[in-house]
Amino acid sequence: MMYRARKQQTSYGRPIGILLLEEHIPCPPGTPGNPTTFAHPVCYEIVRGVSSASLANSRDEADAQALIAAGRVLIGRGACAVAGNCGLMIVHQDSLTRALDVPVFLSSLLQLPWIATMLGPSALIGVIASSRKSLTDAHLRIAAARNEIRTVVATMDGREHFRSAICDQSGELDFDRVQTEVVEVARLLVQQHPLVKAIVLECVDLPPYAHAVQEAVGLPVFDMTTLIGHVHSALVRSPFVGIY
Numbered sequence: 001m002m003y004r005a006r007k008q009q010t011s012y013g014r015p016i017g018i019l020l021l022e023e024h025i026p027c028p029p030g031t032p033g034n035p036t037t038f039a040h041p042v043c044y045e046i047v048r049g050v051s052s053a054s055l056a057n058s059r060d061e062a063d064a065q066a067l068i069a070a071g072r073v074l075i076g077r078g079a080c081a082v083a084g085n086c087g088l089m090i091v092h093q094d095s096l097t098r099a100l101d102v103p104v105f106l107s108s109l110l111q112l113p114w115i116a117t118m119l120g121p122s123a124l125i126g127v128i129a130s131s132r133k134s135l136t137d138a139h140l141r142i143a144a145a146r147n148e149i150r151t152v153v154a155t156m157d158g159r160e161h162f163r164s165a166i167c168d169q170s171g172e173l174d175f176d177r178v179q180t181e182v183v184e185v186a187r188l189l190v191q192q193h194p195l196v197k198a199i200v201l202e203c204v205d206l207p208p209y210a211h212a213v214q215e216a217v218g219l220p221v222f223d224m225t226t227l228i229g230h231v232h233s234a235l236v237r238s239p240f241v242g243i244y
Helices: 052-057 061-076 087-099 108-118 137-144 160-167 175-192 207-217 224-235
Strands: 016-021 042-047 081-084 124-129 151-155 196-201
Touching: 016 061, 016 224, 042 061, 052 087, 061 081, 061 087, 081 087, 081 224, 087 108, 087 137, 108 124, 108 137, 108 196, 108 224, 124 175, 151 175, 160 175, 175 196, 175 207, 196 207, 207 224
Parallel strands: 016 042, 016 081, 124 151, 124 196
Antiparallel strands: none
């Protein structure tokens, strides 16, 4: 096999590039910001000047250009696809897909349409977000891609330990206490809405607790890590090995 250097590329073998915001939040395994979350290599680029607050409130053109610039850096490093590390980045999904010549998937919410096709017409999809102040109906409409998708939203609003670590960016995260809070929110969501048949974790800081959520409610749980894994499985195919 012949390997050839690519122009302006100094490292290889990292097909998924992930856009990071400038935040002061611990990233335990399970968060996309922790590379040990994945069984495959990833690479990162920080998007300067963009915050979750700006992503919640508008489709600011300066934010879009900053995301595009960071995406191009990732592609220059060899990324074959660009992922987001904040569910609210979905407001710029269209801008990045137009500007970047690789697959772009900025939010776990992009899974909503095909999750809906797997469920019966009366089923609901539960979405757990960091806050209802950040996740708006506009974000959900973008994710639905003009489809009618039945969702109900629960949030981590009022959950002390999550708020301190994630919203207030205290710099410390008490994993066990936050996990207890996330499971409580999931249980309450299912109790209040028995027709919920799947859960999507919108916030990228929630996947570390997906296993505990599934154990508590017994439902499929989707998040940004399931989306990244799905795209990677299509980008990097391996030969099947078995017995016939």
